[in-house]
Amino acid sequence: MFDLYRLGARLRSYRKESGLSGYKAALSSGSSSRRIYDYEAGYRTPSLRTLMQLCETYNCTPNDLLLDSSDPVMAEIERTYWGMTKD
Numbered sequence: 001m002f003d004l005y006r007l008g009a010r011l012r013s014y015r016k017e018s019g020l021s022g023y024k025a026a027l028s029s030g031s032s033s034r035r036i037y038d039y040e041a042g043y044r045t046p047s048l049r050t051l052m053q054l055c056e057t058y059n060c061t062p063n064d065l066l067l068d069s070s071d072p073v074m075a076e077i078e079r080t081y082w083g084m085t086k087d
Helices: 004-017 022-029 033-041 048-058 062-066 072-082
Strands: none
Touching (some): 004 033, 004 048, 022 033
C-alpha cells in the first residue's frame, strides 16, 4: 500500500534541500502553495503531471520520491530496470 505521508516527507525534504519555500516551489511547479502544503502533509496525492513538475523543480526523479531507497529489493529494481544508482 502506498504511504502518502512518506511521499509528503520526501517532497518536503527535496523542497528544503532545493532551498525553496512552499510559495516558490508552487510558482516553479505551476501549483498553489496550499496544494504544496497538502502534498507534503499527506492530505492529497499529486497528479502524474504535478509529480513530474515537482521532480523538475526539485531536480530529482519520480523514483526518488516514490520508492523507498532503503529497501534492497527496490534498490535492485532501480538498478536493473531503470539504470539508476545512488552512489
